[in-house]
Amino acid sequence: MTGAEQHPLAPLRSLRVDDEGLLLEPDPADAGHDVALDVLLDDRRIWSFWTVRDTHEEGAALRLPWPPALARFLDGRTTVSLVDHVHRAEVGRAEAVLGSGEGRIAVVDKQGRPLGLDKSLVLSRLFDSRDPEQVAPLLDSIEQVLAELRACGIEAFLAYGSLLGAVREGGLIGHDNDADLGYVSTYDHPAEAVAESFRLQRALVERGLPVTRYSGMGLRVDVSEPDGGTRGLDVFGGFMREGSLYLMGEVGAPFERDWVWPLSEVRFEGRTFPAPAAPDKLLEAMYGPTWRTPDPAYKFTTPQSTTRRLDGWFRGTRGGRILEWDVAKPRELAGRTLRPSAFARWAVGTLEGPLRPTTLLDVGCGAGVDATWTAREGLSTVGVDFKPIHHRHLAARAEAEGLPLRFHWTNLNEVRSVMAGGAQLARLPGPRSVVSRHVLDAVDGDGRRGFYRLADMATRGGGRTLVQVRRAPRGAGEDRVTPPQAGGRGRSRPLDVDALVAEVAAHGGRVLERVDLTETAADAPEGGFPRGEETSDVTRLVMTWH
Known part of the structure; x- marks a missing residue:
């Protein structure tokens, strides 16, 4: 039940708190009733949740994970209490020792002002x-x-x-x-x-x-x-x-x-x-x-x-913007030594000599780690991405260092954006080459078609297109050309590379070189490696269009 018919929750049989979240054991009489509860730390409300909608079963109890936005605060001691939001009755209370257990946990900003989570679980100063x-x-x-x-x-x-x-x-x-x-x-x-x-x-x-x-x-x-x-x-x-x-x-x-x-x-x-x-x-x-x-x-x-x-x-120019991309945390990169990906080093080496472009376009640049590195290598670089918040910190850093680097907004999932962006990029000094790491294996069919069109337009005049994707085992028995979008949306998924090569050909491209290899986390820039994996099978392709 929700809304006006909300059932008043009886006090919980038990409430436990650990580094993973809260573990609630409701009274059997309340089983199945969905109730809005406030989570208070040391008697201050931090966020709210629904007991059925926002939890999952863990044995006889309900597990409520800590919201990711709170992770940096969860080190110390606190009193966790749960309060029925409508009836204002406390239903559970527990002492918690998290992380090192040193000191009291305080969810505040740098000025010491209280913070909380809104209905979208975004951390901010609430009214x-x-x-x-x-x-x-x-x-x-x-x-x-x-x-x-x-x-x-x-x-x-x-x-x-x-x-x-x-x-x-x-x-x-x-x-x-x-x-x-x-x-x-x-x-x-x-x-x-x-x-x-x-x-x-x-x-x-x-x-x-x-x-x-x-x-x-x-x-x-x-x-x-x-x-x-x-x-x-x-x-x-x-x-x-x-x-x-x-x-x-x-x-x-x-x-x-x-x-x-x-x-x-x-x-x-x-x-x-x-x-x-x-x-x-x-x-x-x-x-x-x-x-x-x-x-x-x-x-x-x-x-x-x-x-x-x-x-x-x-919303014609916003298609696909809800995707959750694996990128490094931009703010943490602002003053840190940057580690480029092995792909970026390979791409720059491949494009040396007569293939060296005047302008390098890093499509799907994310936080801009690789783009910053290529600019430091003397290549005039344009980072292309659809979410400026990802690269704004490194953009400011590049400007302060006087690097030949700028950023350009384009949404691969929207035809009008691709056409306008491709026309602008095609007017940059040439020849122009495109590099792209783990974009084709993260977007859907519309996004890949947008990439092919953009690369075709931007590399007119003889440039190359170099990409890296995650590779599915041969004979996996699955259609991996279009990565599934449910769960972990926007994160790279293994592709059937043979099918991808055929798709490139169907859109006017030609694969000149294919390199299959296995990557480790050391080969990726910070934040750019599949979570929970030690190695990843990848494929690099060198393509041309026209």
């Missing part, structure tokens, strides 16, 4: 740890952005967690960490709604506000606060079509126009803010019929039909 003086700048920012949007002709309102907190609690939700705004376009065609969103972006920029675009209808507006910091407020656009409301984020539901207009007002932390005409109707579309019951561990379950519509209409 329940902020006082009114710290909240006031947020409210000022909301008022400022709403006024700027209104000046640009957009009637926006509180949305998602902000609207939920205003209607249900009259203020901020303690386990939330940001503020959201939304608006509904008066257009009923997605193309016209997107065009309006871009006009809005230009108008905001002209008014001096930095804007980051997430999608065809999703923006972040940055405003400066009195303490010199910058706050980003998300603005989710939507529109009505054929009796349904589609609002960026998660909403696609039957809706009436008079549930949106004219806008109403709600009280939020003692101030008045705009809201839809029927805020309860929008909250039900966002969170379901049980939206009135607090759920700190809520997870959106958007119908596939809604996701496909929003993806097709508005």
